[in-house]
Amino acid sequence: MKKEVLIGLLVILPSIIAIAIFVYGFIFWTVRVSTSNWNSFSSLLRGIYHFVGFRNYKRLFQDDRFIKDLWNTLFFTLFFLVGSMSIGLLLAVLVDKGLKGAQVFQNIYLFPMAISFVVTGTVWRWIFAPGIVPSDPQGINLVFKKLGLDQLMWGWYTSTEHIGPFNLALIPVIIAAVWQMSGYTMAMYLAGLRGIPVDIEEAAKVDGASEWQVFWKIKFPLLKPITLSAMIILGHISLKIFDLVFAMTGSGPDFVTDMPSIYMFELTFRSNRYARGSAISIIMLLMVAVVIIPYLVNSMKEEVRR
C-alpha cells in the first residue's frame, strides 16, 4: 500500500512541479508585480522592487476606461451565456429528434468552433462594417437596404449609443461569439440527451406526459450537470475574451467594445505599465475564480458523497 502511494506520487510529481511553477508560481509573481511601481520599461529593467500596496488597483478603479471594461464584460458575459445556451439547447433537441439530415446539421453547427476566434472576428468585422448609412451601406446594412428594410440599418459596432451602461455596439460582438460557441454548447447538451435512458422517457409517456412535459420535467432536470459545466466553460471564455474582440472591433470608439483583457494587453505591451497590467490580470483571475470556485466546491462535495 505504502509503495503504491509512493509510486503514484512519483508519477504525478513532474506535473505537480510544473503546475506549481508555471501556474501558481506565476500567479504569485503577477500579484507581486501588481503591487510594485514597475510602470515603465526602465524601472522594470532596474528590477528594484518597490512595494506600493494597492495603488495600481486604486488607480484602475478611478479610470473611466476600466470601469467601462467591467460593465462591458458583465453585459457581454450575460448575453453570451444566455444566447449560447438557449440556442445550443434548442439545436441539441432538434438534432436529438433524429430528423432527416440531423447528422449533417450536427456537424455544420459544430464547425464554427473549429475556426480560430481571430478568423471569425475578422469575417464578422466585414459583415457588420456599417458603411455610410443611409447612402452607401456595406455588409449586412447593404442586405437590409436591398430588402427594403432601411430602418434596420445602424452603426453596429461603430455605434456609440448606450442604454444605461450597456453599449449597443456590443450586440454584433455578442452575435459573433454566440454563433461561434452555440455549436459547442449543442454538442455538450447532445451528449447529455443521449445519456438519458430511453426507459425513463417511455415510462413518463406511459403515465400520460406530453412531449413538452417530458422535456421540462424529466430531461431538463437531468441535464443540470451539463448546464452547469456549459456555464462554467462559456463563462470563463467570456470573462477572458480577447482574440475575438481584438480582431473584430478593437476597443471601439470611446471604448464601447473594450474588454479588460484588451486594456491589459495595451497597458503592458504598448504603454510599458507592467504593474497596472498585472493588476488587471489579477482582477480578471478573481472574476473567473468567483465563477469557478463554487463549481469546484460543489463537484468535490459530490465526490465525497460517492
Add this chain to the structure above:
Amino acid sequence: MVRKFLTVLLVGVLFFAGTLWAKENALEIFSWWTGGGEEEALMALFHLFHKYYPDVKIINAAVAGGAGTNAKAVLKTRMLGGNPPDSFQVHAGMELIDTYVVPGMMEPITWILKDMNALDKFPKAILDMCSYKGEVYSIPLNVHRANVVFYNKKIAAQIGMEEPPQTWHGFVEYLKRAKEKGYIGLALGDKNKWTALHLFESLMLAELGPDAYNGLWKNKTSFNNDGIRRALEIMKEMLNYINPDHAAMTWQDAVRLVYEGKALATVMGDWAEGYLKTLGWTPGVEFGWFALPGTQDAFMVVSDTFGLPKGAPHRQNAIRWLKLIASREAQDVFNPIKGSIPARLDADKSKYDVYLRWSMKDFATKKLTPSIIHGSAAPESFSTALMDAIDEFVTTRDVDKTFKKILMIAEDNGYNVK
C-alpha cells in the same frame, strides 16, 4: 531506455553545435518589415550586404504586425532576457532613448559615423533624436513624413480646389464644399486608434508652430497652452467632415476611400503614397498632396533607425551592417523601394519619384519635429495615454474635458504644465 537517452543527448549536442555555428558568422536583423514593398526593400539591403560579405549568413528576425506593435513587445522580451538580436529596427527618438539607451542596453556608435566621415551628412536634428548625452546610439536609415494631406485630384477639380489651401479656413472651406457635393471631406480610419492621434499631433504642430512644439519635449513649452486647446477645437471642426464609419476602418481603408473617389482627402504619413502607388495611381496625376495647413514650415519625422545592443552575439557583423546602412549606396537602394526618403542629405535624387523629391527638398530645408504617436517625441506611456484621450475625444468632442486629460497625462509623465 539507453537508446532514448542517446537520442536526447544527440539532439542536445546538435543543438549546441547549431548555436555554436550560428555564433560563428551570422547576422541577425530584427524588424517589422514583412509587408509588400517593405520586405522587398529589406531584402535588397540584405542582397547588398551579401555583395560585400558573402560568407555571412543573415537571419531575418522580422515580426509581422501593424506599425511594429507586436515586434516591439517581442523585442522587449528578448532584451530583458539577455538575448538581443545583432541589430534592430527602432524609431528615432524616445522609443530608442527612453526604452533602451537610458537603462544602458545600447552601445554608443558615434565612432562609426566619425570613421565614415558621415556625421555631417545627416541633418543635425535627426541625429539629435538618436542621441543621448552627446553620443549617437542609432543610425537613421529612412524618413517618412507624417504631416501630409493626400487628395483625390478629380474631386478637387469638381469642387474648384486648384491650389492646395494655405490656411485652416481654406481647407475647411474645401471640406465643406466636398460635403455639399456628397463626398466625404476627410477620410479617417481609427479602428486601431492611432490615426486619430496622428491627425491631432499635426494639428498641435500647426497651432503651436515647430519651435514651441519641439519645446514641449524639452520642458521649454508648457502643455497648459492655448495652442493645444485650439488644436482640439480645430480637430472638433474637422470631425464634422469625416466618414461616419471611421471606427470600422484602418488607415488603408481610409486611403481607399480617397482612391475610390468617395473622399476628398486623408491626413496620413507618406506611406499612404506608397499604398496609392500599389493601387495603381501615379503621384501628381490622380492624386495630389500638400503639407497640412499651418505645418508648411515643419517636417514631422518618422524615422526608422538601427542600433547596436550591448552583448550582440555577432558584434563585428553588426558593425558592418551599421556601416553599410549609413552609406549613401545602401540608403539609395532601400528607400526607393520602401517609398521613403533617405536620412542622408546627399542621396541621388534621380532615383526617387516626384512626391519623394518634394519630400526630400522639405526634409533638407524645413524644421524637423518628432512625431508623438510614432514614438519619437515622448515615452510610450505618454503616447498611448494620449492616444486613448484623443480616441475618446473623437466620440465625446468635449474640448475642456480632453484638455484637462492631456494636462494630467503630461503631468504624470513629468512634462511642463505650468
